[in-house]
Amino acid sequence: MKKLAPSILSADFWSLGEQISACVEGGADLIHFDVMDGHFVPNITFGPHLLESIKKHCPLPLDAHLMIENPERYIPDFVKAGADMVSVHVENTPHLHRTLELIKGLGAKAGVVINPGTPLSALEEALYHVDFVLLMSVNPGFGGQRFIERSLQRLRKLRSMIELLNPGILLEVDGGIKEENIVEVAKAGADILVVGSGIFGAEDIRAQTRKLKALVTSSEAL
Ligand code: DX5
Ligand code: ZN
Numbered sequence: 001m002k003k004l005a006p007s008i009l010s011a012d013f014w015s016l017g018e019q020i021s022a023c024v025e026g027g028a029d030l031i032h033f034d035v036m037d038g039h040f041v042p043n044i045t046f047g048p049h050l051l052e053s054i055k056k057h058c059p060l061p062l063d064a065h066l067m068i069e070n071p072e073r074y075i076p077d078f079v080k081a082g083a084d085m086v087s088v089h090v091e092n093t094p095h096l097h098r099t100l101e102l103i104k105g106l107g108a109k110a111g112v113v114i115n116p117g118t119p120l121s122a123l124e125e126a127l128y129h130v131d132f133v134l135l136m137s138v139n140p141g142f143g144g145q146r147f148i149e150r151s152l153q154r155l156r157k158l159r160s161m162i163e164l165l166n167p168g169i170l171l172e173v174d175g176g177i178k179e180e181n182i183v184e185v186a187k188a189g190a191d192i193l194v195v196g197s198g199i200f201g202a203e204d205i206r207a208q209t210r211k212l213k214a215l216v217t218s219s220e221a222l
Contacts, residue, residue, distance in 0.1 A: 004216050031058060
């Protein structure tokens, strides 16, 4: 079953709780958190405390996408705060195996993220050690960017690498996914679809989540 993961990066933080509840009611499968430190990416967002507050009220798994330097230093705090899935970038994690083992040892699902400019071959070894891979379809740092079309070819190629090397792992895609292209991305091999502005930019977040979830589900029958 393919999953829909709203990214709260584009939410209105004044009414964050209500907006997440609308995603839950609309049928979202997980909530995606874009953690940025102003160093690895040119933007700053939030830390574990936000996840901790949401965990108390949100029944869905929390997915922490860490775009920070020295992620291993903060991973225990994120898992303690309630992250069920934690992903780190292949570009800034020199001891990737150790970091993935740290995440798994704390009881969370471990993922590796890859930027649009990084060759997929950089993932080859990691595929044996992760629970999921996150393919970026925009350069990380901001919501509301345009989907990089080349990502579809990369997605198909990564899907076949996964089938060949470790078919049990999930493939998540993040950036520029909207109503117009979500079916195409799902059909190209994504298991988890992250959507930020395509959900939180809508007038009715509940209805938009429901609509995108239906599109994701329908893509499985195509
Ligand atoms: C970008 C983030 C994405 C982003 C997605 O650094 O990783 O999760 O919030 O937002 P949209 O769907 O607006 O591209
Ligand atoms: Zn993300």
